[in-house]
Amino acid sequence: MMGSRASRQLSIWIWCCACLLAMGNAEAQTTLRALAKTKGKLVGTSLSSNYIDNPASMPSGYQSTLANEFNVYVAENSFKMSELLPNAPANPFDIQISDLSTAKIDIMVARARENGVGMIRGHALIWHTQAPSWLTTSAPGWTADQITAFATSYIKAVVTYCKTINDAVDAPVRIYEWDVINETIDKSKARAKKRSRGSAAKSSIGYRTGTWYDGVANRQAFIDAIFRAARNADPNVRLVYNDYGIEMYGSPKCNFMLNMVGGMVSRGVPIDGVGLQCHFIGPDPSGAGGFSSSDARKFEQTFAALRALGLDGIVTEFDLRLQTDSTTIEGNVTSRQLALQGDQYRLIVATALSQSNCPALLTWGFTDAQSWIPWACPGYGHALPFDRSYAKKPAYEGITTAIKALPTVEENKASSLTTTLPTASAMTFGQALSNSTLSGGEGSVPGSFTFASPPVAPTRMKSEKRPVASLASMWSASQATATEIWRASSESPAY
Ligand code: G3I
Numbered sequence: 075m076m077g078s079r080a081s082r083q084l085s086i087w088i089w090c091c092a093c094l095l096a097m098g099n100a101e102a103q104t105t106l107r108a109l110a111k112t113k114g115k116l117v118g119t120s121l122s123s124n125y126i127d128n129p130a131s132m133p134s135g136y137q138s139t140l141a142n143e144f145n146v147y148v149a150e151n152s153f154k155m156s157e158l159l160p161n162a163p164a165n166p167f168d169i170q171i172s173d174l175s176t177a178k179i180d181i182m183v184a185r186a187r188e189n190g191v192g193m194i195r196g197h198a199l200i201w202h203t204q205a206p207s208w209l210t211t212s213a214p215g216w217t218a219d220q221i222t223a224f225a226t227s228y229i230k231a232v233v234t235y236c237k238t239i240n241d242a243v244d245a246p247v248r249i250y251e252w253d254v255i256n257e258t259i260d261k262s263k264a265r266a267k268k269r270s271r272g273s274a275a276k277s278s279i280g281y282r283t284g285t286w287y288d289g290v291a292n293r294q295a296f297i298d299a300i301f302r303a304a305r306n307a308d309p310n311v312r313l314v315y316n317d318y319g320i321e322m323y324g325s326p327k328c329n330f331m332l333n334m335v336g337g338m339v340s341r342g343v344p345i346d347g348v349g350l351q352c353h354f355i356g357p358d359p360s361g362a363g364g365f366s367s368s369d370a371r372k373f374e375q376t377f378a379a380l381r382a383l384g385l386d387g388i389v390t391e392f393d394l395r396l397q398t399d400s401t402t403i404e405g406n407v408t409s410r411q412l413a414l415q416g417d418q419y420r421l422i423v424a425t426a427l428s429q430s431n432c433p434a435l436l437t438w439g440f441t442d443a444q445s446w447i448p449w450a451c452p453g454y455g456h457a458l459p460f461d462r463s464y465a466k467k468p469a470y471e472g473i474t475t476a477i478k479a480l481p482t483v484e485e486n487k488a489s490s491l492t493t494t495l496p497t498a499s500a501m502t503f504g505q506a507l508s509n510s511t512l513s514g515g516e517g518s519v520p521g522s523f524t525f526a527s528p529p530v531a532p533t534r535m536k537s538e539k540r541p542v543a544s545l546a547s548m549w550s551a552s553q554a555t556a557t558e559i560w561r562a563s564s565e566s567p568a569y
Pocket of ligand 1: 123124150151203204256318351391446450
């Protein structure tokens, strides 16, 4: 009697375990965040400002996809200066937390907390666009020192406010990274030169003009100062330079970016990575064009160049837009375009996330129902992994296929016992680039780089402060160390 009861209990126990395992496997196969967790990567998305401003209007399909699929969020608009500092402060050269409108940060944190998402990227502290109108009116009358005082004190106030969220003892959500300055490199100068002289635009990339901070003549000193202000406000927050059109190694804008951040590293300016926005164009209605394997190779080389500088490359705003059958509205695309878009999504995600220095990939929105593309690029659309009804597109399958092919955290741990990866080095930028060469041919595993000379010890020249540990190394080392990102928390980290 006792024996059969015990065996019945054992059967029930085994059945329960099998169910739990099956549930785990099902989740691993069906959500990006579950898959990404096994690989030690962050896969995220931006949140539409419509639903931060008016959460009650959020469709249930939007909410469930947001909650189920991603493990890192960024606000599409809500952390920009026009939102956080909409009104002129009493003293613009000494901004206080009380000058800020912090409600949208709180809403974003609450949304992440409700959805069990522990990581938020901050986008963006300084940007020429989406600045408050009082600032664009006032700043042209300011001196360079006043502009710098404004920017550094604004950064201090915002980052300090977020630090209090990060440091809360029971905080399960952390604003772990900031785009300190967004899109300060511009090629419009190059276009202007080309028009006026009819010459090649090659080397005419420069610091952006036509901004509210144009009064700062020494742009690099300004950039150094704002990164330092962010690090001083929170020694644990990761600091990033973010831009578009810098993804392809060898392009003038990418070269300029590498020289800019390379200079910052050599001066000991606290910078942890570069945000590669990745707003790409996919195949046209005939099926031609889009992201090719040669693009993938250049993209991979950009990660290698950043790795040689000890910097991460973060895919911050990924989408791949499709040309539609209309030149004015979003219009329709062919099923072939959608299938090819899926292949190109796979190639892009695989290339990025297989890099040891790419800890995170975020799409700019996730549903075609909420995307900046149709209004900003008429005649294009369908750029995201979910359609307007939140159904998964081939692009979604492209992401999952790419993530599934990545080594697991355990495999990474095992291989790191036998491999020494090149990290931050004291080489000059030029040496680092010329010493790094891609190994393998087309189709080889991306991310395998060899240095002609042995990597130099991972220290930065002139650095007064220890750089924040690379997320990639923390995450690939072990899942346990990832918990350090959240500090002691009563809830387990959610990602
Ligand atoms: O919130 C106002 C609303 O009150 C008003 O009624 C409405 C009328 O047009 O405008 C609303 O603001 C819009 C805002 O998006 C929120 O929807 C702004 O006009 C519009 O300009 C703003 O566009 C954003 C754009 O940045 C600003 O240049 C896009 O949503 C956002 O996707 C886009 O994101 C940028 C990244 O920050 C940086 N990289 C490029 C990326 C795409 O442009």
